Amino acid sequence: MLRWIIFIIVYIVMGLYTLQALKTVTRYPWVYYLFITIAVLVLGNFIYQFTAGEEEGRVLSRSKSYAFGLLLTVLAFQLVTILFLFSEDIFRVISSGYQKFFGQSKEFTLPERRKFLSILGLGLAAIPFGALLYGMYKGKYNFKVLKYNLEYDDLPDAFDGYQITQISDVHSGSFDNRKKIEYAVDLINKQKSDVILFTGDMVNNMATEMEPWSDLFTTLDAKDGKFSVLGNHDYGDYVDWETEEAKSQNLEDLKNLQRNMGFDLLLNENRFLQKGDDKIALVGVENWGRGGFKKAGDLKKAAANVGKDDFKILMSHDPSHWEDVVLHDEYHYHLTLSGHTHGMQFGIEIPGWIKWSPVKWRYKYWAGIYKELGQYINVNRGFGFLGYPGRVGIWPEITVITLKKKA
Template identity: 80%
Template sequence: MLRWIVFIIIYITLGIYTLQAIKAATRYPWVYYAYMVLSLFVIGNFIYQFTMGDEPGRVLSVPKSYAFGLLLAMLTFMSITIVFLFSEDIFRFLTASYHKIFGGTKEFSLPQRRRFLSTIAMGIAALPFSALLYGMVKGKYNFRVLKYNLEFDDLPQSFDGYRITQISDVHSGSFDNREKIEYAIDLINKQKSDVLLFTGDMVNNMAEEMLPWKGLFSTLRAKDGKFSVLGNHDYGDYVSWETEEAKSNNLTDLKNIQKEMGFDLLLNDSRYLQKGDDRIALIGVENWGRGGFKKAGDLKKAVSNIDKDDFKILMSHDPSHWEDQVLKDDYHYHLTLSGHTHGMQFGIEIPGWIKWSPARWRYKYWAGVYEEMGQMINVNRGFGFLGYPGRVGIWPEITVITLKKRSLT
């Protein structure tokens, strides 16, 4: 209860301070009242959803995620506005102190500059505020197909030109627009790849989240099959369960759903993809993540039936596994496919110019293709979304990788 009181006091304080900027920038009272109504609605809805709303046992239901998203947008607007106003207040304080100490009658209250700074502050604050709202309405379903040609010296000749479609982090419990998901499924099928690989987090917490989407995802097609691994959210670790048996049954249900959708779920296991006399090894580990994330992945067990000299593709949900264990392993893993980071669902990407997201503060390898020690990883930015119900700059991704045999000439 105390934390709610503290949070409300902080929010109201920020709101009042921001209101001063609005009053300085415009003389229209309806603008003040509109801002006050909106800010009170945002905090009221957030408190309601997280205290008395539906589905109290889930981490974030759809209504909760929207309440969080609106709060995030409002706090961003307030914070940026306050930075400008606070700098002006500091200037006014220092000016007043100077004149008080050294004397003088120069006017230090400059209402015109105050109005100018308030207008600039709100104009700048409106940009991320609008972007966050856009991300909630449009950005989260702004699916992009990213294509890579990856060359390898020892790729079996028959697999030259082999196409892989990778998707990751579906988070089906967050979906709220069937038409958009139908579009994305059709977009995946249009790639006509040889194999489809899903790298974990089918749900947010519970297997039942996938039930409304099971039929749709069953329509995914790939000539050589569909393969999957588990992500950290698939184990149901982030919600409370009445018994351990209920939690275990949830995971069993999710495994069965994946099977019913046509996915071959690799649980620290491997398969061979065959073309003529050539083959490549497909390896899938359970989730292994740095820090507090589940470490169920067992690389040694997963490759127990694989020859050391095989060309290997590894599916591992969390890219920290690649950094901490895979690169140091005795086996050479030519290509690892991961997800997990979502690119933080927020950032700036201009190909050839800039690639930035707060995700880089936690993950060295957070989006796209990287190469270390002659081994490659692709970190998929994610198909779905979690927490903030949107995406800004880091769009939902469908990856298409074409394997190429590097020419020796």
């Protein structure tokens, strides 16, 4: 309760501060009332969704997700505006103090706010405000196909030109637009890859979240099949289950659902993709994550009966596994496919110029292709979304990787 009170007080103070900028810019009362109404409704909805409106057994329902997204949008607007007002207020206080002690004025009076700075602050605040709204309305379904060619000296000859489509982090419990998902599934099939690999987090929490979408994902097709591994959300660890049996049953239901959709689920296992006399090993581990995330992945077990000299592709949900374990393993894993980070669903990307997201402060390898010690990893930005119900700058991704024999 104390945290709620502190949060509400801070939110109100920020709102009142932002209101000062609006009063400096315009004298129309309806603008003030509109801002106050929006701020109060957003706060009220957020409090309701996370207290009285909480749904049993779910950590972050769709309604709670949107309540959080709208609150984040208003807070971003307020924070940017306050940065300008606060910097101006520091100058106003210093200026008034100087006039009182060293000037001719005997009273401490603050000069009026400068309209220009308030307009500038509100204008800049409108950028993240509009971007976050766009991210919830359009950005979360702005699917991008990213294509890479990776060259290897030791790629088996028959696999020269072999094409892989990777998807990750579906988070089906967040979906709210069937036509957009139909479009994305069709976009995956249009790549006509040899194999489809899914690298974890099919759901947010519960297997039932995937049931309305399973018929669509069943239509995913590749001539060498489709394979999957589990992500941290697939285990149901973020739900307050009534019994351990219920939690275990949920995981079994999800495993069976994936298999019924045609996925070959690799649980610390491997398969060989064969072309004539040539083969490559496909290794799949359960989730292994740093910093409190589940460490069910067993690389040694997963690579049992795989030769040291075999060409190896590893599916591991969390890229920290690659950094902490895979890179230094006695086996050379030519390509690792991960997801998990979502690119934080927020950032700036201009190909060839800039790639930035706050998530880089937590994950060294957070989006795209990286190469270390002669081994590659692709960190997929994710197919779906979680928490904030949108994406800004970091768009949902379908990765297409073509393996090439180095000349």
